[in-house]
Amino acid sequence: MSRYLDIAPLRSLVAVADCGGFQRAATVLHLSQGAVSQHVRRLESTLGRTLVEREGRGSRFTADGEALLLHARRLLTVHDETLDAFGMTTARTLSIGSTEHAAAQLLPSLTSSLTGTFPQHRIRFRIDRGTQLRTALQDGRIDVALLLGPAEDAEARTVGELRLAWYSAPQWRPPATGEPVPLVAIDAPCALRTRALETLAAHGLAAEVGSEAAHLAGVQAAVRAGLGVGLMATQGQCPEGLTERDDLPRPRPIALSVQPRRGLRPDLLTGTATALHKILLAQ
Incomplete structure (x- = not known):
């Protein structure tokens, strides 16, 4: 039996915790739900411990699962930093959803700003209605949504106002x-x-x-x-x-806010919010 902890299963485990479930983790990782489940089972087989248990229609982490999460986050950080140090980082994607309102005026500047702030990320946009963007956030299909109105979620941030x-x-x-x-x-x-x-x-x-x-x-x-x-x-x-x-x-004027998906790295949200705030101040 293998006693090695591979990076891919650890990344799946962390995604399940951060995204709130196997399906959402699979969407964020661009894997099938079956592949994510298999990754978690492989970790359980290696360690001989149950990490995630079913609870109703969802799942919950066991005490062993919570303990492994702490180690997994540290391992992934060291792994990614090592790749960065040797110039071997795989391009990541930062997916931003935006309503159509003022998209033509904001998104070109936002793309330029975020490309400079996060050079190791490809910036991808989805233009849609606010209702659809909120659903996409919940499903993990986008990382950040630009929404009209003040921040309502605890993790969302109001970044400025749009002139009407x-x-x-x-x-x-x-x-x-x-x-x-x-x-x-x-x-x-x-x-x-x-x-x-x-x-x-x-x-x-x-x-x-x-x-x-x-x-x-x-x-x-x-x-x-x-x-x-x-x-x-x-x-x-x-x-x-x-x-x-x-x-x-x-x-x-109407407020503009940014809302992250569950588990998004805080620096990605902060970078997006800061860039938008500066763009709005300059207009």
Whole structure:
């Protein structure tokens, strides 16, 4: 029987603990769930101890499993530092999810900043709705999500604010007094949709969502067609074919927060949050 502890099984064990389960660990490690389970069984066979036990639909670490985790983290740190010292580090991936709002203005600068901060990581982006990004975080398919609104999770951080502005087609004119303002918005739930309705209501203006779209491109297309006004976060860069409106109530900026997946290295979250904070201050 082998009495050696291989690196790959140790990395799987740590991922199960950090990600909260075998399936999520498999997603983060780009392995099958069966492969991760086999890694843990190999460790158990080598040590002659039970490390992880089933508990309902989930699993929990035994006392021996918790003890091995401490040693595994130290071994992996030394292993990775040794590879770094000899220039043999395998490129890692930092996967960032972002809502569409202001992505064109923030992501190019963020890519440049993170590439310099984490040269051993490839930066990959996923653009999606906030709801889908939260699900991707839970499943371990992305590492960090850029979300509209203040930080709500204990590990999330608010990094700044996005300026909001009303946009319409050049030929669009406000409705007659007493008529509702026609809005174009992303399907609910949407933070900007809510902010648009609240802003108009706070100034005694009736509003009606007359056109909806699943994505920002659809909102901009409907606004460009003159179907109504849309509230967007463009950081001062007017979308092509649209014009900014100054005859509607000025909306308050909206907070931007970053939320990590469970078990993400703290320095990766801090580096991402710091980079975004600096980018927002400079705009």
